[in-house]
Amino acid sequence: MQEENKKNNIKTLSFGCRLNALESEKIQSMLAPVFDAAIVVNTCAVTAEAERQSGQAVRKLSRENPDAPIFVTGCAATRNPDLFYHIPNAIVVKNRDKMRLDAYTDAYAAAPCEFKSPKVVQFNHPAPHLSKQFIQVQNGCNHQCTYCVTRLLRGPAVSFNYKEILCDARTAVNNGFGEIVLTGVDTASYACDGMLISDVCAGLLRDVPGLQRLRLSSVDPASPQIFKIIDLMHSDARMMPHMHLSMQSGSDEILRAMRRRHSADTVRRVVQAAGRGITFSWDIICGFPGETDELFNQTVDLTMQTRPIKVHAFPFSPRPGTLAADMPIQINRATSKQRVKVISGVADGFRHEFMRAHIGQTVQVLVEENNIGRTPHDIPVKIMGKSILARTICDIKLTGIDGDEYLGEQI
Numbered sequence: 279m280q281e282e283n284k285k286n287n288i289k290t291l292s293f294g295c296r297l298n299a300l301e302s303e304k305i306q307s308m309l310a311p312v313f314d315a316a317i318v319v320n321t322c323a324v325t326a327e328a329e330r331q332s333g334q335a336v337r338k339l340s341r342e343n344p345d346a347p348i349f350v351t352g353c354a355a356t357r358n359p360d361l362f363y364h365i366p367n368a369i370v371v372k373n374r375d376k377m378r379l380d381a382y383t384d385a386y387a388a389a390p391c392e393f394k395s396p397k398v399v400q401f402n403h404p405a406p407h408l409s410k411q412f413i414q415v416q417n418g419c420n421h422q423c424t425y426c427v428t429r430l431l432r433g434p435a436v437s438f439n440y441k442e443i444l445c446d447a448r449t450a451v452n453n454g455f456g457e458i459v460l461t462g463v464d465t466a467s468y469a470c471d472g473m474l475i476s477d478v479c480a481g482l483l484r485d486v487p488g489l490q491r492l493r494l495s496s497v498d499p500a501s502p503q504i505f506k507i508i509d510l511m512h513s514d515a516r517m518m519p520h521m522h523l524s525m526q527s528g529s530d531e532i533l534r535a536m537r538r539r540h541s542a543d544t545v546r547r548v549v550q551a552a553g554r555g556i557t558f559s560w561d562i563i564c565g566f567p568g569e570t571d572e573l574f575n576q577t578v579d580l581t582m583q584t585r586p587i588k589v590h591a592f593p594f595s596p597r598p599g600t601l602a603a604d605m606p607i608q609i610n611r612a613t614s615k616q617r618v619k620v621i622s623g624v625a626d627g628f629r630h631e632f633m634r635a636h637i638g639q640t641v642q643v644l645v646e647e648n649n650i651g652r653t654p655h656d657i658p659v660k661i662m663g664k665s666i667l668a669r670t671i672c673d674i675k676l677t678g679i680d681g682d683e684y685l686g687e688q689i
Contacts, residue, residue, distance in 0.1 A: 287315045289401045293332050294322025300412045308379050315396040316347045321354035325595035329354045333361045340365050342400040351376040353431040409646040409669045411450035416462035424537050427597035437470035447486050456671045457491035457644050466501035476506035493518045500539035508552050520655045525560040528580030529573040542580050549584040557655045559588035565614025566594045567605035581624050587632050589625035591618040643674040659684040
């Protein structure tokens with residue numbers, strides 16, 4: 279209890295990817311025994327807007343908490359530290375050092391401001407109550423995508439030892455988590471001690487009998503490991519039948535310009551191997567330099583052919599230091615935003631069609647907060663009736679649809 283109270287004095291705010299949130303939890307535990315009070319802001323630089331939001335948040339926290347050290351780390355703090363250096367009581371810790379305690383203690387000691395009685399006065403960012411446990415299996419990336427600043431800021435790929443991952447998984451199950459999500463910067467590239475990511479998944483399903491559901495975070499479509507993961511989905515119901523692909527485009531010409539390693543036909547083969555029981559969601563960048571209407575329509579065509587149930591589409595954001603930032607034929611942002619609406623609408627149609635086909639069926643749902651659950655295909659369900667404890671996995675009959683959510687009743 280004393281250790282938990284100390285953790286409460288270290289507040290964390292994360293932007294961007296789930297990996298940032300997971301790292302913030304680890305940083306909080308690492309700093310709690312050493313600092314009386316502090317705020318950690320784990321920033322994101324994947325887009326210019328994410329970087330702007332990170333800076334805005336740190337400035338606001340500084341005004342509200344003038345006596346608290348604010349450790350600013352993550353990708354925006356690494357790419358653009360000058361954005362934070364001038365903010366009172368902000369202390370920058372770059373990505374390469376973010377998991378080292380001495381990086382924080384050394385930066386604190388060298389800070390130009392003095393914190394005589396550190397305290398957090400105002401922090402209106404409550405930590406999310408997770409129903410699933412995210413476990414980091416690797417960090418960094420070795421690929422050379424022309425638009426991506428993350429690989430420049432997180433460094434080369436490093437995979438974690440299976441014994442550490444297994445220990446984290448067993449701890450998660452012992453703490454009441456029935457679902458685990460394996461995450462990283464380039465999860466599909468995992469390679470350590472002769473094991474690949476499919477071996478890690480198979481190992482956890484074998485070595486953690488109490489594990490009820492296992493997922494992967496975003497997967498590179500170019501990875502041959504996808505087919506082995508699909509085999510696991512077919513053979514073990516605990517491997518959730520939904521996969522998120524970092525597609526980025528459905529045009530081979532644009533994919534080459536991005537230096538992606540897959541083609542549209544790669545995705546067709548993946549979907550064909552998956553069959554009808556497995557669903558997909560995609561990341562899509564709209565308005566990449568040189569993307570004509572014809573090339574964008576190739577992405578639409580691929581979406582129509584392969585029917586993902588969700589697309590996370592966003593306008594291209596040129597990141598300084600990347601090749602794509604200086605490419606010719608930059609696309610008007612209004613055009614990019616309109617393409618986001620188009621491609622998202624196409625996927626929304628497939629999502630609702632999929633949902634309608636399953637009305638009346640009973641599925642296992644992981645309950646989150648406020649009686650909202652998640653199906654194996656990662657679709658939310660609003661559960662009617664009595665309150666169900668979060669992290670519970672139970673049978674729910676799907677009775678209707680409300681927007682992007684199912685309505686359901688516990689069996």
